[in-house]
Amino acid sequence: MAERPKKPSDGSPDRLRRGLLTGGLVAGGFAATGLAGKARAAGDKAILEAPEWTSGLGAGVDKAPYGSPSRYEKHVVRRTVDWLTADSIASVNFTPLHELEGTITPNGLCFERHHSGVAGIDPARHRLMVNGMVETELVFDMDDIRRFPRVNAIHFLECIANTGMEWRGAQLNGCQFTHGMFHNVQYTGVRLKTLLDEAGIKPQGKWLLAEGADAARMSRSIPLSKALDDCLVAFAMNGEALRPEQGYPLRLVVPGWEGNMWIKWLRRLEIGDKPWAQREETSKYTDLLADGKARRHTFEIDVKSVITSPSPQAPIRHRGGHTVVTGLAWSGRGRVASIDISLDGGRNWLPARIDGPALPKAAARFYHDLDWDGSELFLQSRAIDDQGYVQPTKEALRAARGVNSVYHNNSIQTWFVKRDGTVENVEVS
Amino acid sequence: MSKCRRLGALVGALLIACGPAFAGSPEKPAKYGLGRLALPDEVAVWDIDVRADGLGLPEGSGTAARGEEIYSERCASCHGDFGEGIDRWPALAGGRDTLKDERPLKTIGSYWPHASTIFDYVRRAMPYASPGTLSDDEVYALTAYLLQLNDIVTDPDFVLSKKTLAAIRLPNGKNFIPDDRLAEPHYAKGLVPCMTDCRPGKAKITGRARALDVTPESGGAE
Numbered sequence: 001m002a003e004r005p006k007k008p009s010d011g012s013p014d015r016l017r018r019g020l021l022t023g024g025l026v027a028g029g030f031a032a033t034g035l036a037g038k039a040r041a042a043g044d045k046a047i048l049e050a051p052e053w054t055s056g057l058g059a060g061v062d063k064a065p066y067g068s069p070s071r072y073e074k075h076v077v078r079r080t081v082d083w084l085t086a087d088s089i090a091s092v093n094f095t096p097l098h099e100l101e102g103t104i105t106p107n108g109l110c111f112e113r114h115h116s117g118v119a120g121i122d123p124a125r126h127r128l129m130v131n132g133m134v135e136t137e138l139v140f141d142m143d144d145i146r147r148f149p150r151v152n153a154i155h156f157l158e159c160i161a162n163t164g165m166e167w168r169g170a171q172l173n174g175c176q177f178t179h180g181m182f183h184n185v186q187y188t189g190v191r192l193k194t195l196l197d198e199a200g201i202k203p204q205g206k207w208l209l210a211e212g213a214d215a216a217r218m219s220r221s222i223p224l225s226k227a228l229d230d231c232l233v234a235f236a237m238n239g240e241a242l243r244p245e246q247g248y249p250l251r252l253v254v255p256g257w258e259g260n261m262w263i264k265w266l267r268r269l270e271i272g273d274k275p276w277a278q279r280e281e282t283s284k285y286t287d288l289l290a291d292g293k294a295r296r297h298t299f300e301i302d303v304k305s306v307i308t309s310p311s312p313q314a315p316i317r318h319r320g321g322h323t324v325v326t327g328l329a330w331s332g333r334g335r336v337a338s339i340d341i342s343l344d345g346g347r348n349w350l351p352a353r354i355d356g357p358a359l360p361k362a363a364a365r366f367y368h369d370l371d372w373d374g375s376e377l378f379l380q381s382r383a384i385d386d387q388g389y390v391q392p393t394k395e396a397l398r399a400a401r402g403v404n405s406v407y408h409n410n411s412i413q414t415w416f417v418k419r420d421g422t423v424e425n426v427e428v429s
Numbered sequence: 430m431s432k433c434r435r436l437g438a439l440v441g442a443l444l445i446a447c448g449p450a451f452a453g454s455p456e457k458p459a460k461y462g463l464g465r466l467a468l469p470d471e472v473a474v475w476d477i478d479v480r481a482d483g484l485g486l487p488e489g490s491g492t493a494a495r496g497e498e499i500y501s502e503r504c505a506s507c508h509g510d511f512g513e514g515i516d517r518w519p520a521l522a523g524g525r526d527t528l529k530d531e532r533p534l535k536t537i538g539s540y541w542p543h544a545s546t547i548f549d550y551v552r553r554a555m556p557y558a559s560p561g562t563l564s565d566d567e568v569y570a571l572t573a574y575l576l577q578l579n580d581i582v583t584d585p586d587f588v589l590s591k592k593t594l595a596a597i598r599l600p601n602g603k604n605f606i607p608d609d610r611l612a613e614p615h616y617a618k619g620l621v622p623c624m625t626d627c628r629p630g631k632a633k634i635t636g637r638a639r640a641l642d643v644t645p646e647s648g649g650a651e
Contacts, residue, residue: 080645144463147461349623390620
């Protein structure tokens with residue numbers, strides 16, 4: 001076995017020698033290249049002094065059999081807003097969108113929303129029942145589910161109360177809180193149609209009730225046409241088993257439709273000829289309008305976008321010059337076709353650049369490469385989907401619905417970038 | 430895969446229980462032959478949903494007077510003695526005629542469209558920390574009491590049952606409308622989004638999150 005090298009200490013001969021050389025090398029280097037504008041007075045210790053991870057060995061394999069992010073990324077976590085709910089067991093936390101890149105949300109950062117806490121299900125004791133208006137009422141265990149033909153699909157999930165706190169005005173300083181009841185994940189599972197066909201849907205069947213095995217026995221009615229179109233019964237997300245807080249071992253995927261319908265810990269599918277008027281589709285997830293009427297069964301999620309950086313939790317840390325403006329866009333009615341960016345609070349718009357996939361009912365990542373002159377900005381993004389729907393302004397939504405709808409707030413968000421690079425959630429006229 | 434395989438795996442008792450369902454239906458081969466037949470007992474335990482027309486309501490009954498006793502013991506600590514809601518726990522009563530107000534109070538009496546939902550939800554998910562511990566009679570009684578708290582039932586001796594519950598109409602039931610979002614002007618087909626000089630003058634701040642100061646401390650940038 002090789003001898004373990006000693007870790008260098010601060011007083012080691014190496015460290016001292018490097019210190020002595022520093023001054024002369026730096027002065028000579030900059031003079032030769034002529035990059036005076038970017039020069040430093042003294043050499044960068046990050047280069048001149050070997051850090052401990054270069055001068056010594058790191059941890060071996062198997063130190064963390066299931067890996068976790070760098071210790072320097074500990075701030076990248078889901079966060080809650082304590083005053084929102086009575087109790088953390090029936091509550092919500094938020095995806096740190098301002099820290100994320102690309103389109104796929106890491107499993108451990110997908111926001112949580114539970115009505116009676118996380119069901120800690122033993123998959124060996126989990127069953128999925130199909131009953132009601134079917135030829136044969138069936139029970140599947142997890143082994144059965146895994147033997148059906150399998151599919152993969154990337155879809156966003158948005159709790160439709162996302163941005164609900166912003167109806168009356170700018171309220172929370174950070175896209176994690178204003179837009180973080182959102183994630184975008186690749187699911188693996190079985191088409192819901194495959195399972196229902198196995199039981200054989202009777203001709204009078206028009207609706208599906210999906211029900212969870214949690215203590216809320218969470219339940220929603222879904223039109224059968226949607227169930228047979230593109231819904232999945234998923235057991236994996238981003239290549240691994242569903243996380244407990246995302247419905248392990250089985251959840252419903254209802255692409256483009258409000259997150260509450262994506263029943264977690266799925267244990268039962270019932271076919272019927274009418275919706276079931278469950279609590280979550282009557283007293284909740286209905287949209288009160290200014291005239292006292294309330295819309296029900298507002299399932300589809302309309303086109304929406306948000307700039308994730310810069311944003312209040314992700315300020316600009318340089319004085320000016322090239323700046324990456326980036327964000328996410330999505331539509332429950334189709335594919336994101338284009339996104340525009342405004343720097344002046346909606347006076348003028350520039351097309352943003354989409355990079356990466358823009359799949360149907362999935363998140364698209366967009367960029368605007370900005371040469372920031374250091375002046376104040378009113379940043380906005382506006383998404384347009386392939387059905388031709390344009391993300392509305394806050395004014396337009398309020399004019400149509402009032403401010404008490406709670407759900408389906410897909411309006412254009414404004415971030416106020418100040419000269420010092422800090423960012424605030426504001427509304428502008 | 431034939432249904433025979435599925436049946437073959439079952440014990441004799443199940444064959445008797447499930448046989449007639451096959452005999453009466455046209456033979457349609459299942460695609461993959463996975464899963465097993467659900468037993469009537471199993472379906473009965475899980476299939477507890479109740480529809481607005483009363484389908485799914487069990488036998489049994491309860492009065493508002495009995496419901497008040499159960500409510501005091503098992504519900505009032507969160508929902509308040511009069512259904513007013515303690516802290517951020519939901520209010521269950523009050524708020525009538527507030528739906529057009531600046532701050533509507535959405536309760537069973539002021540907002541919910543169907544009485545059946547009370548029964549379904551209480552039986553499904555309440556009491557919060559110990560769901561599934563109420564008998565059907567107790568759920569009928571609690572439902573009756575919640576209707577009384579909302580002035581929908583006035584007689585404390587009114588007996589709520591399968592028959593009487595399905596006939597109850599809640600005051601706000603008629604105010605629910607289908608999804609007509611796409612009729613809103615900003616979703617009109619063929620709208621071409623403006624790209625230049627879309628609004629006059631410079632942007633003026635009309636509201637700011639900082640003024641409210643409700644963002645969690647740990648969530649800020651610095």
